[in-house]
Structure formats: structure tokens, C-alpha cells
Amino acid sequence: MYIKRALEQSIINISSSFPVVLLTGARQVGKTTMLKKLGGEKRSYVTLDDPMVRELAVTDPALFFQRYIPPLLIDEIQYAPQLLPYIKIMVDRERKNGQFWLTGSQVFHLMKGVSESLAGRVGIVNLLGLSRAEIMEQSHHSGFVPQSNELKNINKQAMPLDLKTLYEEIYRGGMPAVFVDKKINLEVFFSSYVQTYLERDIKDLTQVGDELVFFRFLTAVAARTAQEVNYASLAGDVGISEPTAKQWLSILVSSGIVYLLEPYFNNTLKRLIKRPKMYFLDTGLCAYLTKWTSAETLEVGAMSGAFFETWVVTEIIKSYYFQGKRPPLCYYRDKDQKEIDLLIIEDNKVYPLEIKKSANPGREAIKHFAVLARTPLEIAGGGIICLCNDLIPINEQYWFIPVKVL
Numbered sequence: 001m002y003i004k005r006a007l008e009q010s011i012i013n014i015s016s017s018f019p020v021v022l023l024t025g026a027r028q029v030g031k032t033t034m035l036k037k038l039g040g041e042k043r044s045y046v047t048l049d050d051p052m053v054r055e056l057a058v059t060d061p062a063l064f065f066q067r068y069i070p071p072l073l074i075d076e077i078q079y080a081p082q083l084l085p086y087i088k089i090m091v092d093r094e095r096k097n098g099q100f101w102l103t104g105s106q107v108f109h110l111m112k113g114v115s116e117s118l119a120g121r122v123g124i125v126n127l128l129g130l131s132r133a134e135i136m137e138q139s140h141h142s143g144f145v146p147q148s149n150e151l152k153n154i155n156k157q158a159m160p161l162d163l164k165t166l167y168e169e170i171y172r173g174g175m176p177a178v179f180v181d182k183k184i185n186l187e188v189f190f191s192s193y194v195q196t197y198l199e200r201d202i203k204d205l206t207q208v209g210d211e212l213v214f215f216r217f218l219t220a221v222a223a224r225t226a227q228e229v230n231y232a233s234l235a236g237d238v239g240i241s242e243p244t245a246k247q248w249l250s251i252l253v254s255s256g257i258v259y260l261l262e263p264y265f266n267n268t269l270k271r272l273i274k275r276p277k278m279y280f281l282d283t284g285l286c287a288y289l290t291k292w293t294s295a296e297t298l299e300v301g302a303m304s305g306a307f308f309e310t311w312v313v314t315e316i317i318k319s320y321y322f323q324g325k326r327p328p329l330c331y332y333r334d335k336d337q338k339e340i341d342l343l344i345i346e347d348n349k350v351y352p353l354e355i356k357k358s359a360n361p362g363r364e365a366i367k368h369f370a371v372l373a374r375t376p377l378e379i380a381g382g383g384i385i386c387l388c389n390d391l392i393p394i395n396e397q398y399w400f401i402p403v404k405v406l
Helices: 008-015 031-042 052-060 061-068 083-094 107-117 132-136 147-157 163-172 176-180 186-202 209-220 233-240 242-254 283-289 296-300 304-321 363-374
Strands: 020-024 042-046 071-075 101-106 122-126 258-261 279-280 328-335 339-346 349-355 383-386 399-402
Touching: 008 020, 008 122, 008 242, 020 031, 020 349, 031 042, 031 071, 031 101, 052 061, 083 101, 132 399, 147 242, 147 399, 163 176, 163 283, 163 296, 163 328, 176 186, 186 283, 209 233, 209 283, 233 242, 233 339, 242 258, 242 296, 258 304, 258 328, 279 283, 279 304, 283 304, 304 328, 304 339, 304 349, 328 363, 339 363, 349 363, 363 383
Parallel strands: 020 101, 020 122, 042 071, 071 101, 349 383, 383 399
Antiparallel strands: 258 279, 328 339, 339 349
């Protein structure tokens, strides 16, 4: 069963503009499946997961490209960065767009080689797990922006989403394999996923000497999803140094496991807190690591609100990534404890959003939006993303926004 991905058109557009397309993302999000579907029979496919093929690529790149001719899809390119200079030579000689499609799930290994060898020749896009729009086969946002007209149009088309269904989606996450097989044993799936991640993506990193300690770190990060990063706390819980905690978190970010939401900073606002917030990009993996056994226990548990916020933020992130865009997102918090969960900033306009796991969060939830009047940004819309059933105005500018519009 193939699930149509929102990123498909972006891949086609980028391929028509660059000789090389690099698709990055965590394992099991569907990178290879999508590119093989788009490439069809016109594009050869080779995976560097195959030890014999990898050995050829590493030891004799010239012979590799005599055997595998473009247009070519190379899977897991990070295993043979020796190929990248040869790809540069070939694309400079041929000057044809779309010659090479590459995938990589170890971005922390890959990006240095890409930036050195293929600068100006490669379009880089990022794939995450399935979005709700993809699962429901709905039209996709070109990047979620909570403007009045946009919200009204989406709300008319959106499928209803009740609390039970929502937390089932949160609990299972967005891995395509989990969606396709409703009877899959989630514990076995995610256990295998983590083991593969540790053995194949982490084991080769010299700065990770103990996989068990790294697993504890991964679990500690999952337990802090939707919280500000506190390296001292993370390091203390795991038994590592703060520099190591910072380095390991950067690995989780680069390999598509975690997203860091940076704080808004403006020089005219001197008292802002500058620590990012971290969000797990797959709530199913996060639920496995934090040992929730069902959607029902997760919904009533202590982390229910954090998982709701994580799901909302990741759905908005997907709406940008899947259009080949960088998410223009940040959050606001100052030392006076005034906080806004999410700011979307585009074209010098800001759209503030609060995220509340409530059907009736109350108008006071937007009280901190007033601090944005001190910024040079124009407030152009926003509101409270919550569990209300319909789009309801708070005032002329802000809305109670039902989560189904995501």
C-alpha cells in the first residue's frame, strides 16, 4: 500500500532545478519508498545498505559509476561519502538537472561532505513521518498560517477529530509502517527501531562510546518533550557531562528524531530567555520511550498536555517541510514568565499561538500576546489551538482554532 506524500511535488520541482536532490529524514519515514515511486522504471536504484555494493562504492567509486548509470537513486549515501566528489564531476560535465537522487538518515555524517562537494548543485529537503492531512487524504497546507480566511477555508473541509481518535493518532505516531498495519505490535516495532538506530546510526560515532548510556539519554529527552532544553538536568539524569549532553542532542536533531524550537529574540527585548524548546518529531516513538502502554493511559496521564503540544507543533512543522520550506517558527518567553507557545513569523508579520488541551481554554490564554506590541512585527492573526469543535472568534484578530484544521 503506497501512501501519497505531500512532499512529492516539491521533489519533482527541485529535481527540475538541481542536478542532485538529497532527501534526509529519520529511518522508516518513507524516503526510499517515495523516491522509488516517483522515479519509476526510468531511474535506476542502488542501496548502500548492501555490504558488497557499499564496499565497491568506498574502494572504487569510478567503477561504481560505470556499473550504476544516472539517472540514479542512491539510498543511504552517508555510507559512502567517497561518491560525492565523483557526483560533482559528473554533474559538472553533463549539466543536466535531476541526475542523482540521494537519501540519507545520518545527516550528522553527511552534511559536511555535501557542503564541500556539492555546494550549489544540490537541493536538500527533509521528510518526516505521515501528517494527519496525508493520513486523511486531505489537501495540504502550503505552510500553516492562522489567517482568518485560511482558517475558515480549512475548517470547512477538515474531518472531525474527537479526543479518543486524536490520542490514538498521537500514541501510534506517524511512521508509515505503523499506519499501514493497524495490528502491528507497537512495542516490538519501536524496540526494533531504537535498536537499529543505536546500532547503525549511532555506533559509528566516536563520541558515543556506550550505547546503553545513549539510550538513557534518548529516553530522558523523550520525557522532556515540549520543555525548554536544560543541559545540566539532562546530563545529571544520565550521568554524562554537559558538553556531551549538548553534543548528543545535536545528533538527535541532525538525525531527524528531535526538533529544537528557538526562542524569539529581538535586541529591543533585553530580558528574553534564550534556551530552545525540544520536541520529539514522532509522538509514537516518544510514547514508547516514556513507557505509555495505551492511548487511553497517555490521554489521562501526566504527560498528556506535553504530547498534545508536541503533536500540534510537529504537524505545523510538517506543513512547511512537506512544501520544501524551512519552518518560520519560534516561541516567546521572558524573565517575567510571560510565554507564548508558538510564533509563526513570515514577511515581518507574526501569528501568535497558544496550544491548550481543553475544549474551552478561556480568553485569558491570549493575555501574553500583548507583549508582541513591543516588537517591530505586525500581528496578523493567531489564536488558541485547542479541542473545540468549531472555529470560534475570540475577538476581531484571534480565534479558538480546532485541532482538526492542522
